[in-house]
Amino acid sequence: MKAIAINGSPRSGGNTEFMLRKVLEQLDENGWETELVKVGASGIKGCTACRKCAETLDLSCIMKDDIFNDIFKKIIDADAVIIGSPTYFTDVTAETKAIIDRTGIVARANGKALTGKIGAAVVALRRGGGVHAYDSINHMFLMSQMVIPGSTYWNIGFGGAKEEVKEDVEAITNMKNLGQMINWLGTSLIPNMDKVPKA
């Protein structure tokens, strides 16, 4: 089983990355193939609504001059997709929004290519607005026929400075539980992928 974690923070070694690594640790321990990629500060562009993906139907976006298509291939290859973002003015970062919009639209154009995959959102925040950012990620998963596992709280963690989220013990425990839930769900769903209803 494969999982990709996408970090929408421009900061390497920050709170979002720390939490994503905690989720992936659980999957690594259970034999998953995992990868963490960073879209923050990558120069990824937003969707231009050109709708060419609905004409080319080749599981790609016509804009080839950023990292989107490389990441989208990894998403298509993965059983679980974890998108993490810091909270910026109560929402996700611009780079996270770019990956959400382009992934959602290219997948829809190509026979709802995310159907049956597991999706999880992870959000870092200093003080407030994290649940709104969390919703922004989950909305794309939910209208892409993906399956979202619960954990013991919403998948948010508090911290301002890099890695401050380490002190948020409940958040770190929640990430561990999230990883375990993704593993359990993957073990249950993946053998039945051929039975997934395609709209």
Ligand SMILES: Cc1cc2nc3c(=O)[nH]c(=O)nc-3n(C[C@H](O)[C@H](O)[C@H](O)COP(=O)(O)O)c2cc1C
């Ligand atoms: C432009 C900007 C906007 C921010 N807006 C919020 C916000 O609305 N709410 C909040 O709690 N924290 C806000 N923060 C703080 C970050 O969400 C917080 O530091 C987070 O831990 C950063 O995650 P990272 O270390 O993965 O980059 C903001 C930070 C920046 C740079």
